[in-house]
Amino acid sequence: DxxxxxxxxxxxxxxxxxxxxxxxxxxxxxxxxxxxxxxxxxxxxxxxxxxxxxxxxxxxxxxxxxxxxxxxxxxxxxxxxxxxxxxxxxxxxxxxxxxxxxxxxxxxxxxxxxxxxxxxxxxxxxxxxxxxxxxxxxxxxxxxxxxxxxxxxxxxxxxxxxxxxxxxxxxxxxxxxxxxxxxxxxxxxxxxxxxxxxxxxQLVESLCQAAVLNFGEVDGQGVHLFLNPAVPHGRDHLTLKVSLDDCRSWSNSKLVYEGPAAYSCITRLPNGRVGLFFEAGEKRPYEKMIFVSFDWNEIFLTGTIVP
Missing domain, CATH: 2.120.10.10 (Neuraminidase)
Structure with missing residues (x-):
């Protein structure tokens, strides 16, 4: 479901x-x-x-x-x-x-x-x-x-x-x-x-796994998504980036989880929403697994995906 x-x-x-x-x-x-x-x-x-x-x-x-x-x-x-x-x-x-x-x-x-x-x-x-x-x-x-x-x-x-x-x-x-x-x-x-x-x-990393997905077309525009802890050191500030030109440039980013976070995966759900599954925690990035889904348009709104 x-x-x-x-x-x-x-x-x-x-x-x-x-x-x-x-x-x-x-x-x-x-x-x-x-x-x-x-x-x-x-x-x-x-x-x-x-x-x-x-x-x-x-x-x-x-x-x-x-x-x-x-x-x-x-x-x-x-x-x-x-x-x-x-x-x-x-x-x-x-x-x-x-x-x-x-x-x-x-x-x-x-x-x-x-x-x-x-x-x-x-x-x-x-x-x-x-x-x-x-x-x-x-x-x-x-x-x-x-x-x-x-x-x-x-x-x-x-x-x-x-x-x-x-x-x-x-x-x-x-x-x-x-x-x-x-x-x-x-x-x-x-x-x-x-x-x-x-x-x-454009894709800053700190020696961690990352996720990338050809999300398909949205309003006739091909979309790629990229997700990782977007920091040069440590594992936090899990951030989703968007490319509309075959990964040549990443034109928008959205903070998903500000605290400790590490490995992740992206999917396009049957209802068209973006699905993210990732490791995260309060003190360490391996305390729990989080799944979150959201409407595509939320990528362009203010605020984090996970409050």
Whole structure:
């Protein structure tokens, strides 16, 4: 009912003390199937151990699906053989959402943003010669098979992908390049190959995940939305930005939550309202989860979304 009420929590995947996380769903609008990508690692391993390849096990991508709108889920299946370079250390899907390409020769392709750590002689990640990179997982046969793109690097991870009006894909990434801004890369072949990274200094960030969404048309105008803690340091002042020109400029911003806030997700609800789901709190950004929806026009009014 457009986020007014919610069912009880249910467990999609539980593997005792091992880590099952970084969920990243996408809906195949041609079949109705929801694909849910996740990452797994031995619960005794820390991220630094996995990056340095001294961990008990590798960090691996998995996928499961639901054909009944999320009520039940298939058993997660490993994608290690086809969607992980064996030289990588860390691996993470999302977090956030994937997309299905709507235009051009790659129409129908499912695209899942992901990231990894890689060998980098010039790098200094987790005290070793490693760096962070981003990539996508994609399928052209409705999930029967999956493959990975080339890496986007240096210094990029936790990514979200969106489709521009001409079918170009834009990857928006957390950046470790000391720019206090989001890293950007483009693909004109459905996500297989990516341009050199650049930074969008309109999108200030402080090393945190962010959300971006092609919201579709409003009054005949294509709209993209971007949400993150819009500060150069710390995690607070969660702010929604609007682009009306394929993410080239961000012409309006709206403070969503002034206090501590971190990871987030955006959706367009069936009734056309904007839906936001994010971490927030009074003293720390991880005290609670907040879902809020509002009419599109509220973006241009004064005041915060969440008082």
């Amino acid at each position: 457009n986020g007014m009420t919610w069912s009880n929590e249910q467990v999609v995947w539980d593997d005792a003390k091992n880590t099952c996380g970084n969920p990243c769903p996408v809906v195949d609008e041609e079949t109705g199937r929801i694909w849910l990508f996740m990452s797994w690692n031995n619960g005794k391993d820390k991220e630094s151990d996995i990056i340095n390849k001294t961990s008990l096990s590798s960090r691996l991508p998995y996928v499961c699906y639901s054909d009944d709108d999320g009520k039940t889920w298939s058993k997660p299946a490993s994608l290690e053989e086809t969607c992980r370079d064996p030289s990588w250390g860390w691996y993470a899907t999302g977090p956030g959402i994937g997309i299905q390409v709507k235009k051009g020769s790659y129409k129908g392709r499912l695209v899942i943003p992901a990231n990894h750590s890689y060998d980098d002689p010039q790098g200094n990640l987790a005290g070793g010669p490693y760096g962070y990179g981003a990539h996508v997982i994609y399928s052209d046969d409705h999930g029967k098979s999956w493959q990975i793109s080339e890496s986007i690097k240096p210094g990029c991870n936790e990514s979200q992908v969106t489709e521009l009006s001409d079918g170009t894909l834009l990857m928006n990434m957390r950046s470790y390049n000391n720019k206090q801004a989001r890293a950007i890369s483009y693909s004109t072949d459905g996500g297989q190959n990516w341009s050199e990274i650049e930074h969008d200094f």
